[in-house]
Amino acid sequence: MAKFLFIYRDPAEPASPPSPEQMQAFLAMWGDWFQKYGTAILDGGDGLHPTGKLLKTDGTVSDGPYVESKEIIGGFSVVQCDNYDLAVGIARDCPIAKIGGTIEIREFAGFN
Amino acid sequence: MTNIAKPTEAIPDSNKLVEHFFRHEYGRLVSVLTKRLGMRYIDVAEDCAQIALSQALHHWGRNGIPENPGGWLFRVASRSAIDAIRKQAMEVRAQPELSSLPQSSLFAEGQVQPSDWILEEPGALDDDQLQLLLVCCAPELPVSSCIALALKVMCGFSVSEIAHALLTSESTIQKRITRAKEKLRGDPSMLKIDAAIFDQERIDAALMVLYLLFNEGYLSTHTRMSTRRELCEEAIRLATILSQHPRNDVSSVYALLALMSFHIARLDARTDEAGDVLLLESQDRSKWSWSDIRLGMDWMQRSTSSVQASRYHIEAAISWEHCRAARFEDTDWDRICELYDVLLVRIATPIQWLNRAIAESYRSGPSAALQIIAAIPESEHPVDYPIWHAVLGYLHHRNGDLVVAKQQWTIALGCTHSRAEQELLRRRIASCS
Structure with a gap:
C-alpha cells in the first residue's frame, strides 16, 4: 500500500462566492466521497486559510497571498491505496475536482 | 496532522x-x-x-x-x-x-x-426573522425590490439565483437590492429593530410582497418546474413566519396561506410534459396534491376568526371552489362569479374584471364575457399584458369569431417573452386559418 498526499488548489480569485444552496450541495459531495472511499482516506486533512507567511532564503518574511500564483493551496487529505492509478481515480471523484479546483497528487517517499 | x-x-x-x-x-x-x-x-x-x-x-x-x-x-x-x-x-x-x-x-x-x-x-429566532421580514417589506420600497431583498437576506438566494428565478439580469437584481438596503440603512427608525415594527400597514405590505412572490413562481413560464416550486415554497415559508405574529389580526395571513396552499396543490398539473401551460379545463385533477388542499382547508378554517374578510379570504374561497370540483363540469360558476363580484368591490382592476369575465364565459357563454370586457374603459386596458390578449383571443375563438381571435393572439405573441407561451400561441394562430 502506498500513501498519497492530495494537495487541493483553488483558483486565487474565484468568480463569486458560492451560494448557500451550492455550499450544501458541495457538502453532500464531500459526504458521498467519504462514504465511497472511507477506508482509503487515512486523513480527511483540513482546509487552509487563504493567507499566510513566506520565509525567504534571505531571511525576510512576507505576508501572503502571493500575487504571482494563480492558484492557492486550499487544503489537503491523505489517501492510502495500491498505486497512482487508483489515487487518480479517487482524486477524480473528489468534490474539489468537480468544482473547478485542481488536485496535486504526491506519493509519500516512505523515509520514516 | x-x-x-x-x-x-x-x-x-x-x-x-x-x-x-x-x-x-x-x-x-x-x-x-x-x-x-x-x-x-x-x-x-x-x-x-x-x-x-x-x-x-x-x-x-x-x-x-x-x-x-x-x-x-x-x-x-x-x-x-x-x-x-x-x-x-x-x-x-x-x-x-x-x-x-x-x-x-x-x-x-x-x-x-x-x-x-x-x-x-x-x-426564539423566528421572532427575529419575522421582524426582518417586516423590515424588508417596507411600504416605501418598490415591491420588486422587496421581493429581491427578501429572497437575498431571508431565503439565502444568491444574486444570480434570484436573477435566474425571476427571469431577469443579475445587474437589475443587484441594483434593486443595493438601493433597497441604502434606503433602509438611512432610515433612522431602522437603527433598532423592535416590536414597533408590528403595525398593520407593514403587515399588509408584507402580505402583498408574499402574494406577488408566490405569483412569480406560480404564473411564471420558467422552464424549470423546480425553480417555480421553490419560489412558491419560499413564499409559503415566509407567510408561515408572518402568521406567528404576536399582535394584530393575522387572519388575512391565514387566508393568504390558504390561497397559496390551494394553488400550490395544482402547480404540477398546470403544465403538460412539454412544459406548455394547461388551462384549468384540460388539467388532470388526479395530479392535484390533496395534502396541500387539506392544509389549505385548515388555514381557511383558522382565517375565519376575523369579522373582516380580506381580499385573500375571497381569493382563497374562489380557489377552494376550483379545488372542490371533482371535474371541470362540476365547477360552481354561479358561486365563483358571486365571489368575483365581492372581490371587484375592493379591487376593480382590469385583470380582476378579466378573471370575472372568464368565469362568466363558463356560466353563460363567451358573448356575456365579452360584454363585461367591453364595459372596461379602453384607456385602462393593459395592452402590454400578453394574458389579456390571449384571453380575449380565447373568448372570441369560442364565440366563433376566428378573425378577431387571430388578431388578439398575434398581439399576445408580440408581447410575451416566454417560449412556452409563444409556442402555444403559434399553434392557436395556426388553428384559425
Whole structure:
C-alpha cells in the first residue's frame, strides 16, 4: 500500500462566492466521497486559510497571498491505496475536482 | 496532522441535513445578527452568515455534521460578528477622523456586551426573522425590490439565483437590492429593530410582497418546474413566519396561506410534459396534491376568526371552489362569479374584471364575457399584458369569431417573452386559418 498526499488548489480569485444552496450541495459531495472511499482516506486533512507567511532564503518574511500564483493551496487529505492509478481515480471523484479546483497528487517517499 | 479522521465512523452524512438547510439557516443568521447590530450593519450580518456556512462546509465535510448544526452555525457567525465589530472599533480609534462615521449601534451604545448574546442559543429566532421580514417589506420600497431583498437576506438566494428565478439580469437584481438596503440603512427608525415594527400597514405590505412572490413562481413560464416550486415554497415559508405574529389580526395571513396552499396543490398539473401551460379545463385533477388542499382547508378554517374578510379570504374561497370540483363540469360558476363580484368591490382592476369575465364565459357563454370586457374603459386596458390578449383571443375563438381571435393572439405573441407561451400561441394562430 502506498500513501498519497492530495494537495487541493483553488483558483486565487474565484468568480463569486458560492451560494448557500451550492455550499450544501458541495457538502453532500464531500459526504458521498467519504462514504465511497472511507477506508482509503487515512486523513480527511483540513482546509487552509487563504493567507499566510513566506520565509525567504534571505531571511525576510512576507505576508501572503502571493500575487504571482494563480492558484492557492486550499487544503489537503491523505489517501492510502495500491498505486497512482487508483489515487487518480479517487482524486477524480473528489468534490474539489468537480468544482473547478485542481488536485496535486504526491506519493509519500516512505523515509520514516 | 490535524484531526486524524476515522472515516468509517465519522462519515459526514450530509443527507441528514434537510433540503435547503444552508439557505434557510443563512436567513436565520442574517435575521438574528441584523436584529442585534441594527439595519446599518446588514452587510456585516450577511458576511458573517456566509463565513459561518463556509466554515461549516469545510469542517462538517471532513468531520461530520454536529448534533446541533444550527447552534454551531450561530456560534461561528456570532464570533465573526464580534470580530468584525472589534476590528471596526479599533480602526475608529486609530483614525480619529473616522469617528464621525456611524458606528455599530451595539458598540456605540456600549450597553450590550458581546458575551450577552454570544451564548444565547437560537430558539426564539423566528421572532427575529419575522421582524426582518417586516423590515424588508417596507411600504416605501418598490415591491420588486422587496421581493429581491427578501429572497437575498431571508431565503439565502444568491444574486444570480434570484436573477435566474425571476427571469431577469443579475445587474437589475443587484441594483434593486443595493438601493433597497441604502434606503433602509438611512432610515433612522431602522437603527433598532423592535416590536414597533408590528403595525398593520407593514403587515399588509408584507402580505402583498408574499402574494406577488408566490405569483412569480406560480404564473411564471420558467422552464424549470423546480425553480417555480421553490419560489412558491419560499413564499409559503415566509407567510408561515408572518402568521406567528404576536399582535394584530393575522387572519388575512391565514387566508393568504390558504390561497397559496390551494394553488400550490395544482402547480404540477398546470403544465403538460412539454412544459406548455394547461388551462384549468384540460388539467388532470388526479395530479392535484390533496395534502396541500387539506392544509389549505385548515388555514381557511383558522382565517375565519376575523369579522373582516380580506381580499385573500375571497381569493382563497374562489380557489377552494376550483379545488372542490371533482371535474371541470362540476365547477360552481354561479358561486365563483358571486365571489368575483365581492372581490371587484375592493379591487376593480382590469385583470380582476378579466378573471370575472372568464368565469362568466363558463356560466353563460363567451358573448356575456365579452360584454363585461367591453364595459372596461379602453384607456385602462393593459395592452402590454400578453394574458389579456390571449384571453380575449380565447373568448372570441369560442364565440366563433376566428378573425378577431387571430388578431388578439398575434398581439399576445408580440408581447410575451416566454417560449412556452409563444409556442402555444403559434399553434392557436395556426388553428384559425
